[in-house]
Amino acid sequence: MAEIFTISLIWSTIRLTTPLILAALGGMFSERSGVINIALEGMMLAGAFTAAAVTYAVGSPFVGLLAGMGAGMVIAAIHAVACIRYRADQVVTGTAINILMIGVPGFLSGAFFLSSGSTPQIPREQLIPWTPILIAFVSVPITWYVLYKTPFGLRLRSVGENPEAADAAGLPVTRMRYAGVLLSGILAGIGGAYLSIGQSSLFTRNMTSGRGFIALAALIFGKWRPVQTMLACLLFGLTEAVTIQMQGVVKLPSGEDIPVQFIHMVPYLLTIIVLAGFIGSSRPPKALGIPYQKER
Amino acid sequence: MNLLRELLFPLIAVVVAFLIGGILILLIGDNPLQAYGLLFGSAFSWPVGVGYTLFYATPLIFTGLAVLVAFRCGLLNIGAEGQLYMAAFATAWVGITFANVSSWLLIPLCFIAAILGGGFWGAIPGVLKARFGSHEVINTIMLNFIAVALLSYFTQYHYKTPGDPIMQTVPIGEAAHIARLGKFIPGLPEFIPLNLAFVLALICCGLVYLFLWRTKWGYELRATGTNPTAAEYGGISVRKQIIVAMTISGALAGMVGVNEVLGYRYRYYDGFSDNYGFTGIAVALLGRNHPVGVIISALLFAILQRGGIPVDAFTEHVTKDIVQVLQGTIILFVAAEAFFRGPFAKFGLLKRSTV
Numbered sequence: 001m002a003e004i005f006t007i008s009l010i011w012s013t014i015r016l017t018t019p020l021i022l023a024a025l026g027g028m029f030s031e032r033s034g035v036i037n038i039a040l041e042g043m044m045l046a047g048a049f050t051a052a053a054v055t056y057a058v059g060s061p062f063v064g065l066l067a068g069m070g071a072g073m074v075i076a077a078i079h080a081v082a083c084i085r086y087r088a089d090q091v092v093t094g095t096a097i098n099i100l101m102i103g104v105p106g107f108l109s110g111a112f113f114l115s116s117g118s119t120p121q122i123p124r125e126q127l128i129p130w131t132p133i134l135i136a137f138v139s140v141p142i143t144w145y146v147l148y149k150t151p152f153g154l155r156l157r158s159v160g161e162n163p164e165a166a167d168a169a170g171l172p173v174t175r176m177r178y179a180g181v182l183l184s185g186i187l188a189g190i191g192g193a194y195l196s197i198g199q200s201s202l203f204t205r206n207m208t209s210g211r212g213f214i215a216l217a218a219l220i221f222g223k224w225r226p227v228q229t230m231l232a233c234l235l236f237g238l239t240e241a242v243t244i245q246m247q248g249v250v251k252l253p254s255g256e257d258i259p260v261q262f263i264h265m266v267p268y269l270l271t272i273i274v275l276a277g278f279i280g281s282s283r284p285p286k287a288l289g290i291p292y293q294k295e296r
Numbered sequence: 297m298n299l300l301r302e303l304l305f306p307l308i309a310v311v312v313a314f315l316i317g318g319i320l321i322l323l324i325g326d327n328p329l330q331a332y333g334l335l336f337g338s339a340f341s342w343p344v345g346v347g348y349t350l351f352y353a354t355p356l357i358f359t360g361l362a363v364l365v366a367f368r369c370g371l372l373n374i375g376a377e378g379q380l381y382m383a384a385f386a387t388a389w390v391g392i393t394f395a396n397v398s399s400w401l402l403i404p405l406c407f408i409a410a411i412l413g414g415g416f417w418g419a420i421p422g423v424l425k426a427r428f429g430s431h432e433v434i435n436t437i438m439l440n441f442i443a444v445a446l447l448s449y450f451t452q453y454h455y456k457t458p459g460d461p462i463m464q465t466v467p468i469g470e471a472a473h474i475a476r477l478g479k480f481i482p483g484l485p486e487f488i489p490l491n492l493a494f495v496l497a498l499i500c501c502g503l504v505y506l507f508l509w510r511t512k513w514g515y516e517l518r519a520t521g522t523n524p525t526a527a528e529y530g531g532i533s534v535r536k537q538i539i540v541a542m543t544i545s546g547a548l549a550g551m552v553g554v555n556e557v558l559g560y561r562y563r564y565y566d567g568f569s570d571n572y573g574f575t576g577i578a579v580a581l582l583g584r585n586h587p588v589g590v591i592i593s594a595l596l597f598a599i600l601q602r603g604g605i606p607v608d609a610f611t612e613h614v615t616k617d618i619v620q621v622l623q624g625t626i627i628l629f630v631a632a633e634a635f636f637r638g639p640f641a642k643f644g645l646l647k648r649s650t651v
Contacts, residue, residue: 098574265445276430
C-alpha cells in the first residue's frame with residue numbers, strides 16, 4: 001500500500017482538486033444567493049472550450065483564461081436571465097444548459113477546426129499549469145472573507161435565506177442574485193479553462209466528465225461553507241488521485257486489479273449520506289430554488 | 297382556447313429554437329434549409345427512416361412518462377438515467393441467468409426485473425425525501441453516477457465474455473428476445489431494431505393517463521403535486537405519495553431496459569443510454585406533462601436524433617452536435633416561457649392575469 005502514498009500522490013491530488021474547488025466555490029455564490037446551479041458542468045465546458053480555442057488562436061494562455069472566464073459568465077447570464085427574470089425552473093434550466101454545452105463546443109469545433117469535437121493541440125509553452133491552482137486555493141479565503149465579512153456577502157446570504165425580508169430591508173434581491181450566478185460562471189469558467197489549458201493541452205469532447213456534478217456534491221458535502229467545501233474537494237480529489245495511482249500497481253491477493261468503480265462512488269455516496277443528515281446536517285439556503293417575485 | 301394555449305408555447309419554443317439553430321448554421325457558412333431538409337427528410341423516409349425514428353422515440357416515451365409521473369407529484373426526477381441503467385442490467389441478468397427457461401416464463405420474468413430494477417432505484421430518492429427531507433434532485437444526480445459505476449463494475453468483473461474488449465455482458469438467452477415489428481409489418485425490414493417495446497410504450501401512455509386521471513390513487517398523487525399542504529389536510533399521506541410516485545417513475549424509466557436489452561442488443565451494453573433520462577425531462581416538459589404530449593415531443597426529439605446522422609455526413613461544417621444545441625435551446629425556452637408571455641400580453645393576445 002505504501003508505494004501509492006507518495007509526493008506524486010499529493011501533487012496529483014492538488015491538480016485534481018483545483019477544478020473542483022473553482023466550480024464548487026462558483027456554485028456557492030449562486031446557491032447562497034438562492035439560485036440552484038446544476039449547470040456548473042455546462043459552465044465548465046464553456047470555459048474549457050473557449051480557453052483552448054482562444055489560446056490556440058491568439059497564442060496567449062492568459063487571454064485564453066480571460067476568454068474562458070467570459071464564456072462561463074455568458075452561460076451563467078443565460079441561466080440567470082431564465083431563472084431570475086423569467087422565473088424558469090432552475091433545475092430544468094440547468095439541465096438545458098448542460099445539454100446545450102455538450103452540443104455547442106462540438107458544433108463550433110466542427111466549424112472552426114473541422115474536427116469532431118476537439119480543439120487542436122496547444123504548444124507546451126502556451127499552457128498555464130500553475131496560475132489556476134493558485135487562483136483556486138487563494139479563492140477559498142477570499143470567498144470566506146467576502147461571504148462572512150463584507151456587506152456584499154451578508155446581502156448575498158440574506159437574499160438566499162429570506163428574500164422577502166431582504167427586500168423589505170431595501171436590498172436589491174434580483175441584482176444580488178444576478179451577481180451570485182454570474183460569479184459562479186466566472187469561477188466555473190476558470191475551472192474549465194484549467195482542464196483544457198492547464199492540465200492537458202487541448203479541449204476534448206465532454207472533457208469535464210461529470211466534474212461539475214462532483215463539485216456540486218462537494219458543495220453540499222461541505223454544507224455550503226467555503227472551508228468545508230474546500231476540504232470536501234480535497235477529499236474527492238484524493239479519492240480520484242488514489243484511483244489513478246492504484247491502477248495496475250496495487251493488486252488484490254488473487255492477483256486482480258482492485259475495482260476502481262467502488263472508489264469512484266465515494267463522493268456520491270458521501271453526499272447522499274450527509275444530505276440525509278447522518279453526518280451532521282447539511283442545510284441548504286432556505287430560499288434555494290424559489291424564484292422571487294416582488295410584491296406589487 | 298385552453299388547448300390552443302397549451303399548444304402555443306411549446307410550439308413557439310420549438311420554432312424559435314430552430315430559428316436560432318438556423319442562424320448559427322448560417323454563421324458558420326452552411327445553408328440552414330439544406331441542413332434542416334436533411335434533418336427531417338431522412339426521418340420521414342419509408343421504411344428505414346420511419347422505423348429508426350420510432351425506435352429512437354421508444355426510450356424517450358418511457359423516460360418522458362417517468363418524468364411526467366414524478367412531476368405530477370411535484371417532484372423532479374432527473375435520475376431516469378440511473379434508473380434505466382439499473383433496469384437494463386437487471387433485465388439482462390435475468391435473461392442471462394435463466395437463459396434456458398421457456399419464452400412464456402422468461403419474458404415476463406425479464407419484464408418484472410426491468411420494473412423492479414428501475415422501481416427500486418427510483419424508490420431510493422423517494423424514501424430519502426419522505427424520511428429525511430433530502431432533495432430528490434441532488435440524490436437522483438448522485439444515484440445516476442453510482443448506478444453507472446456499479447454496473448460498470450459488474451459488467452467488467454462478472455458478466456463480460458473473458459477477453460472481450462467491449463464493455464458488454466454475455467448475450468441473453470434467445471428465449472428472452474422480443475419480436476421486432478418488421479415481423480408483422482410488410483415492407484419494414486427486420487434489421488431495423490424497432491420492436492414490441494414501442495407498442496408497450498404506447499400502452500404505458502394509456503395506462504399512465506388512466507392511472508393519473510381516472511383512479512383515486514392518481515388523484516391523490518396529483519393532489520400532492522398541486523398542493524401538498526392541502527393534500528395532507530385532506531387525509532392524503534404526502535410521504536407515501538412521494539415514495540409511490542418515485543417508484544412508478546423509476547419503473548417507467550426501467551421499461552427502457554426492455555427496448556434495449558430484449559428488443560435491440562440482446563445484452564447489457566455499458567453506457568448505452570444516449571442521455572435518454574435527461575432528454576426525458578425535455579420530452580415531458582415540451583409535452584406539457586401529458587401522455588399525448590409526451591408521444592408528440594418524443595417523436596420530435598427522435599426525429600432530431602435520427603436526422604443528426606445525415607446532417608453530419610452531408611453538410612460542409614454542421615456536425616450532429618446541432619441536435620444537442622436544438623434540444624438544449626428548446627428546453628431553455630419551454631422552461632422560460634414567461635419570456636414569450638410578455639410580448640403576447642402586450643398585444644392583447646393573452647389576458648394580463650396569466651402573465
